[in-house]
Amino acid sequence: MSYSVEIPFRQIILHIDETIEGLDANYIASGLHEITGINIIVKGDIFREYSRESTPEEIASTRIADVKSRVFRSPLPVEIDIEKKILAGKNIRGIIYDGWKLSRMMYLPEKNSKYHMIAVTPRLMGTLEKGDARYHIRAVLNSIPSIISTDGIVEGPARPRSYYIGNEGPCDVNYMRYGDERMSKAIISYALQTVMWRITGVPFCSRRGCPLYNSHWQEELIDSQVEGRLCEEHRPKLYLSSR
Numbered sequence: 713m714s715y716s717v718e719i720p721f722r723q724i725i726l727h728i729d730e731t732i733e734g735l736d737a738n739y740i741a742s743g744l745h746e747i748t749g750i751n752i753i754v755k756g757d758i759f760r761e762y763s764r765e766s767t768p769e770e771i772a773s774t775r776i777a778d779v780k781s782r783v784f785r786s787p788l789p790v791e792i793d794i795e796k797k798i799l800a801g802k803n804i805r806g807i808i809y810d811g812w813k814l815s816r817m818m819y820l821p822e823k824n825s826k827y828h829m830i831a832v833t834p835r836l837m838g839t840l841e842k843g844d845a846r847y848h849i850r851a852v853l854n855s856i857p858s859i860i861s862t863d864g865i866v867e868g869p870a871r872p873r874s875y876y877i878g879n880e881g882p883c884d885v886n887y888m889r890y891g892d893e894r895m896s897k898a899i900i901s902y903a904l905q906t907v908m909w910r911i912t913g914v915p916f917c918s919r920r921g922c923p924l925y926n927s928h929w930q931e932e933l934i935d936s937q938v939e940g941r942l943c944e945e946h947r948p949k950l951y952l953s954s955r
């Protein structure tokens with residue numbers, strides 16, 4: 713039996729934080745357009761684009777206060793000041809935000825009904841899911857709007873233990889780094905996961921090497937999100953323009 717799924721959007725709005733080093737917005741947009749066949753609109757950082765007076769405080773209130781529980785507290789003045797500096801373009805790393813709260817903060821009902829919106833940010837985000845003992849850093853959050861974190865792509869998928877204990881031995885995996893020129897490619901792959909999630913509810917593919925593979929290790933990230941190719945099942949599913 714054949715059936716068709718109604719695509720809930722006809723365009724993708726890609727908000728890319730312009731302070732992220734080394735990203736090629738045109739490459740990302742044309743890569744996504746080539747695969748999906750639909751119009752991709754590139755805009756600036758979502759927080760700056762829709763900034764209001766309360767934005768720094770709202771962002772600061774999504775900070776993770778405790779890595780083991782999902783509790784939040786009112787932000788301190790110094791934390792609000794840090795957000796003002798980041799919004800002004802200063803690069804400050806290491807703060808972890810709750811992904812779900814961050815996404816809810818970005819929610820724009822009038823936009824979300826017609827578009828698939830993806831925010832690309834350097835901000836580190838974590839989620840604490842049921843059954844998890846602590847927050848996990850995420851490269852991507854499938855939500856409305858969806859979020860892709862470039863720092864999360866570096867810090868989320870784990871490196872082998874030998875990397876952390878300072879093993880100086882030969883290492884044939886070239887892990888993703890800050891400012892990595894392969895980051896744009898990885899963003900296309902994670903954006904495709906969010907598109908797949910929007911249209912089917914299932915973002916992942918079980919085949920390693922497909923950009924939709926759920927990579928937990930840097931090695932898998934390089935194989936799937938950077939050097940991967942869409943598998944035969946997912947390539948036609950992601951072509952949306954003729955449906």
Ligand SMILES: [Zn+2]
Binds near residue numbers: 918922924
């Ligand atoms: Zn696949």
